[in-house]
Amino acid sequence: MTLDSLYSRYQSARRELTEADWRHFTGARRGMTWVTRPAAxxxxxxxxxxxxxxxxxxxxxxxxxxxxxxxxRGLGTELARHALSQARLHGLRAVTVMTGRDNNRMIRICRSFGGRITGANSHVVDFSLPVD
Ligand SMILES: CC(C)(COP(=O)(O)OP(=O)(O)OC[C@H]1O[C@@H](n2cnc3c(N)ncnc32)[C@H](O)[C@@H]1OP(=O)(O)O)[C@@H](O)C(=O)NCCC(=O)NCCS
Incomplete structure (x- = not known):
């Protein structure tokens, strides 16, 4: 994973997750986390x-x-689709996304799932995606 990608995800210069981060991300009451592995x-x-x-x-x-x-390769789009379908099953009304203003791929994903911009500054843009 390049530092650019890690920065785009975490909005900070983070090389790896600590155990505490991982516990936070995977605590069932805090949210849902999926890892993806290639079939091969x-x-x-x-x-x-x-x-x-x-x-x-x-x-x-x-x-x-x-x-x-x-x-x-289309993976991010499919993962967003999966996340939204799971959000629906969990009764969520909407999901938000905070991403860099120059993150064209994530912005296209947000728009393709009906996301509307709810805020922006010189670095980041916030979207709200409906969960139908
Ligand atoms: C952002 C990210 C999740 C997107 O996933 P991905 O698998 O690369 O994206 P996809 O292949 O599904 O493409 C998504 C859209 O971007 C377009 N796209 C793909 N590569 C592109 C490129 N190099 N430049 C511009 N657009 C591009 C695709 O055509 C698609 O748009 P469309 O549906 O309108 O055709 C992924 O690139 C990533 O992990 N980046 C680093 C971390 C990050 O930025 N996370 C998002 C913050 S939450």
Missing amino acids: DRGTVIAVTQVMFAGDQGIGELSILVDDTWQS
Whole structure:
């Protein structure tokens, strides 16, 4: 995973997750986390997708991290689709996404799932995606 990709996901210069981070991300009451592995190489994780439950009931926060060599092949789009379908099963009304203003792939994903912009500054843009 390049530092660029890690920065795009975490909005900070983070090289790895600590045990505490991982506990936070995988605590069942805090949200849902999925890891993706290629069928031909089950020992390798190539993506991590998360919907964390926000303070506001019915709202989740979606984030996706795809391994660089697997990017731009449609995987992020399919993972977003999966996350939204799971969000629906969990009764969420909407999921938010915070991403870099220059993150064209994530912005296209947000738009393709009906996302509307709810806020922006010079670095990041916030989307809200409906969960129908
Ligand atoms: C952002 C990210 C999740 C997208 O996943 P991906 O598998 O690379 O994206 P996809 O292949 O599904 O493509 C998504 C869209 O971007 C377009 N796209 C693909 N490669 C692109 C490129 N190099 N430049 C511009 N657009 C591109 C695709 O055509 C698609 O748009 P469309 O549906 O309108 O055709 C992934 O690149 C990633 O993990 N990046 C680093 C971490 C990150 O930025 N996470 C998002 C913050 S939450």
